[in-house]
Each structure stands twice: as structure tokens, then as C-alpha cells.
Amino acid sequence: MSKHYGVCCDGCNANEFCTTRYKCQICPDYDLCLTCYNAKKETQNHLNSHKMIAIGLPPMKDSTLLAKQHTDQMDHLEAAYLSKFLSNLSTDTIQKKTLSRSSEMLDKQVTSETWSKMISSTESLNAQSTSYNRVKIFSSTEKLAERSNTNNRRDTQPFSVSTALSVEHLEKFSYNELYEFLIRYDENLRSLAEKFKKERVSGIDLMNFEDDDYKNLMITYGEKKKLRLLIEQKKSISISSSSSNSAQKQALNIKDLQITLEQRSEQRHLLNKIMHQSSSTISSPQNNFAQQSLVTQDQLLNIPENVTKIPIVVSTSSTLDIPVIQSSTPIVIELDRSKPHIPTTKISLPNSSTGPHSSSVHFLTFYHPDRNALVTKPIIDDPYDINNYGTYKLIIYSQDSQHIITETLLNVVPEIEICVPKQFAIRDSINNIVIGGIITLKCVGKDSVVFTGTTDQNGLITLPDNLPDGSYQVEVHSPNNPKLQHLKFIMVIFQNRRQNVLNKFLGRSDLESNQMHIVLEWNAEPRDLDSHLYSSDGKHVYFQNKDDKDMTLDCDVTTGFGPETITFTLQPNLKYVYAVHRYSPEPKLTQSKAKITFYLDTEKTHISKVGSQDKLINGEIHHIPEVTRPNATFWIVCMIDSSTKQIQFFPNTFEEHNHFDTDIIGRKYFTS
Secondary structure: OOOOOOOOOOOOOEEOOOOEEEEEOOOOOOOHHHHHHOOOOOOOOOOOOOOOEEOOOOOOHHHHHHHHHHHHHHHHHHHHHHHHHHOOOOOOOHEEEEHHHHHHHHHHHOOHHHHHHHHHHHHHHHOOHHHHHHHHHHHHHHHHHHHHHHHHOOOOOOOHHHHHHOOOHHHOOOOHHHHHHHHOHHHHHHHHHHHHHOOOOOOHHHHOOOOHHHHHHHOOOOHHHHHHHHHHHHHHHHHHHHHHHHHHHHHHHHHHHHHHHHHHHHHHHHHHHHHHHHOOOOOOOOOOHOOOOOHHHHHHHHOOOOOEEEEEOOOOOOHOOOOOOOOOOOEEEEEOOOOOOOOOOOEOOOEEEEOOOOOOOEEEEEOOOOEEEEEEEEEEEEOHHHOOOOEEEEEEEOOOOOEEEEEEEEEEEOHHHOOOEEEEEEEEEEOEEEEEEEEEEEOOOOOOOEEEOOOOOOOOOOOOOOOOOOOEEEEOOOOOOOOOOOOEEEEOOOOOOOOEEEEEOOOOOOOOEEEEEEEEEEOOOOOEEEEEEEEEEEEEOOOOOOEOOOOOOOOEEOOOOOEEEEEOOOOOOOEEEEEEEEHHHHOOHHHHHOEEEOOOOOOOOOOOOOOOOOOOOOOEEEEOOOOOOOOEEEEEOOOOOOEOOOEOOOOOOEEOOOOOOOHHHHHHHHHO
């Protein structure tokens, strides 16, 4: 399992934990695990107000190291084969020429040109980093390892006591076997044997001893003479024993060499293929800022004072240093003002990117000269496809796309809100615990169920820790209460990124014709968000007026999370405006992760959307725009016209006053 190697949580002292790591940007060398971060743990001089950067779990090994390890394995295997050839060579001229030609072929395979190509390809692999390529490399490496292990097993079968401690097997002795052999060989070598055992000197090590090795181990002249005599005995036995079957062994050795060369050729072909795939996916500079929604543009135009800042990370950096970013919130890349081609005006900039799924993941970049802030945000076509996540190389260009301003690595991860939690907490829309609720997880695209369970007396259910990365269809229902909705939604798991607890509220399924059910939920802060429903005949339902004939506030929560639930029946020729008010003083409305779920019986009630041919569907969810509005007190969500049976959503619309006990909001937006 992946973990943060060498890192200890300063909150609970957990060592090398397996959750997201949060690093404080104020306290030196201060880290928290996900549990302590969610618990807002404060220790020593660390405060909750300190800015922290989330660092995800290390993904697969850095591809450069992987390829280097891969090549080292191949080179080691080839060297082993050559060593075996040399030890078994006869004096036959034809055999010498055959081996010489084979050795030359191997030498050509490991020239600096080949190594340069491998480094180049691994740099492309670092940008591409697809699961397909990784599996290929691991598969290929495993084949080599398997072949090497087979030969090792063949050469290191356990000996019987009678044969294991004979000099002819000297090169196969482990350090323990060498210790026992030397004592039996000459009792006067006991102190030397103990020294060898302490230094873990094996038989093959002894066979390869040089003068420096004898000096470093402070071996006496007499001991050295005995050891060299022993090594000469071994060599003479090897020569005599090999003379009888050298031809057969030579044929086997040449065959093994051919297999090794074929393996090397396959590896080169694979790496060349990766280089070709990587180069074919490098995109040209694009600037798609103008094509984005007003909310997305607003996010890049108006950045908060406490926006997360990240350093530039080059391709040679450790994967642990690559900053983790989500698609929901922009981040700022720190720039050196002395770099050429940095613009002097506030402007969007073109960029290109390479990564696991560059065709489905794009980046927006915007420069703020007044703050020397280069803001970027990933745009993901399908956030529920985990192939879109991983390490991307982002290259940012000058306005004319002719010059590179900077380039950096970014680790794009799914928003935590769509990640499968460790626990579900199930309640109905008026906050009653759902006992005996059933939760089922299925892999998207497959019918097989990977998990099913039932909620306990607290409405909780714990999910397995070992769920593999992927997209999951989650189903939640209460067999004991058929009047509650049967929920279906998609979530993901990526690099063990999991929420601790996720609340799910089941809306009503027994709604009448023209009846609607609106459920508001949000994060822990602000503590108190309120639902407000205004009708054009002067009615206003909220926490101070919970019931007004055909409009009711079913549930009011003042401690975070929700639900705030309103149920109403559309009356002829009336208009309805729904809004969310931040009652508590925390200035975090747009960062509250507030979302609205609409429930209705679509067979009895048909509501179409203004400006679209789509209809409002049962269970449809709308999220608050995560923009910079520190003074926002009202989020204006929608207006419903009962006469036309249409709903109009107000994108990115906020108010900055506290007249929550008046009908100002309703009167303003009835005519919008």
C-alpha cells in the first residue's frame, strides 16, 4: 500500500500514514494526517488558521526511477549470463568467436545512445504516465525478473549436508554456509569465518575478492594464502568438471544469451512505442478561457487573498514534491518576475499539457500582474473517469504562443466530495436516522456487486478499506420505509483518496402532483444556512415562519451539514423564488459546498428549464458556485413559474445584505 515514507503526523504521531498529508506553510516541518486535519487538531504553535497544502499519497514509482531500475535489472541479468559464459568457456576457437560476437551485440545494446533514448522516453512517460503504459512496463519487467528468478532458483537449490560444504560449490554459499564451510575446512580460520559472517560475505563475494578487500577486512598473510589456495582449488575443479559437458553447456548458454537479446529488443521496441505515443499526444498551445462558463471565468478573474500557492516543480523532482490540485478550486503558481515574456496586463494565457488523459483534461491559465499570480485550473470533461487523474506536465506560453513562460508538474486528483467515503451516514430529509438502510456498490460498467451492507442503529455503515481504484455506482434505499427515495449516484476511488464520513439524505417519494421537495445541505461551516421560499402572492417561508398553508419548512438545522428542507405545492398563476441565506457570521457562503436537491414525481409534475429543452429531473442537484464573494449573504438559486411550468436558474447570483425577514429578494427576482 502506498504511504508517506519518512513522514510522521504531528497531531497523533502516526508514522508513514496512508491518508492525505497536510503540510503547514507557517510552522516548520509540521504535517497532519487526514484524520487530524479534519479534526482541526492544534498542537504546540500550530493553529487552525494556518494555511496548509494537501499532498496526496505517492502514486506509482516515478517513471524515471522505474525505467532505471528496469534497465539495471536487464544489465544485471546480462552480466550474470556473461559471467557464466566466461566461467564455462573452453579453449576452442570457434566457441570463443561465438561468445565474442554475442558479447559485442550486448555491448551495443547498452551504449550511451540507448541509455539516452531510455532517459528521453522516461521523461515522456513521466508526462504521459498512463495506466496502459505502466502495466506494459511492469509486465515486461516482471518477465525479466521471472526469468532471472528461474535461473537463480536453478542455481541455488538447497544442498545436502554432504555436498553443500564441498569446495566445488563455493560460489553458491550464502554467508552462513561459507561460515560453516571455513570452520570445517580449517579450524584456524574460525576468527576469519566469524568476521566474514559479520560482514555478510558470501561464497561469490570471496571468489571475486581483490587486494583491497583483503586489506579492508584486515586479513593476515597466512589467511590470505589459505583463501587463495581454496579459490584455486575451486577453479581447477570447475575446469575439470566442465570439460566433459562444455559443448552442451555452451549451447545452452548461447540459447540463454539469445533469449536475453530478444528480451532487450522487446524492451527497446516498447520504449520506442511509448515515445511515439507520448509525442503524438502533445497538444499545441490553446487558450479556451472565452469558451468557459461565467462561473469558471469568475474563479480565475477574482482570486481570494488566501488562495493556495504552489511552487514550480520540474520533471526531475520527486513525486512527493508534485503539488496536488482539484478541479473545483484554482491555484496560483509562483513566478519569478525576472522571467522573460511575462505579460504586464491582466490576461488569459495559452497553454499545453501532457498527462494520463490529455484529450479529456484541459487547463485554464490567467495572469494577475498586480499580484504576480499565475492562476490555473483544470477542466475535466468527466470527473467520474479516474483515467483523467494523475500527473500532468503543464506548459504556459506567452500571449502569442511563441515563447514558454514556465512549465510545471501538477498531480490532478478528484474532488473529495465525489470520493467514496469510509462511512456513510444515512438520514431522511427531516434529519431522522435511517436504520436498516441498504447500501450497494457496483463497479461502473459491470453488474457485479463489490459491496453491500446495512446501516446500524446510528444510521452508519462502514465500507471496506481495500476497494480498488475505479468508478462506482452507489445505491441507497430504505426497505423499511417505502416513502423514501431510492438514491443512485456515481463516486470514485483514486489513490486511496477517501472521505471519512459522508451524509446522505433520502427525500420523499410520496409527492403529489405539482408538489416539490427541496433539500439543502452543506459542510460544517458556516454553521447556519437557511432556506427561504418566496411566492408572488406575498408569502415567505423560512425559520421564523415555517408553515404558510401550501408552503412548509420541514427541517431547520443550525449546526452545519443540514438538511434544510422545504416542501410546497405549485399554485396556479404564482411564481416562487428559492434562495439560501448565510445566517451565521462566518464569511464563507461560497466556500460552504452548499448544494440543492430537487425532488418531484416526474410522472405527475413536469417542469422544463428556461432556455433549454431539458426538464427538471427527480433528484437533480445544483451546487453553489465556488467564487470569491467574501461578503455574500444570499445565494439566489432559482425562480419557478407555475403558470408556464418552467424553472429559471440564476447562475453566479448573490446578494450582500441581511434583510432576511423581508420579501426584498422575492420582489426583485420575480421579474428577472
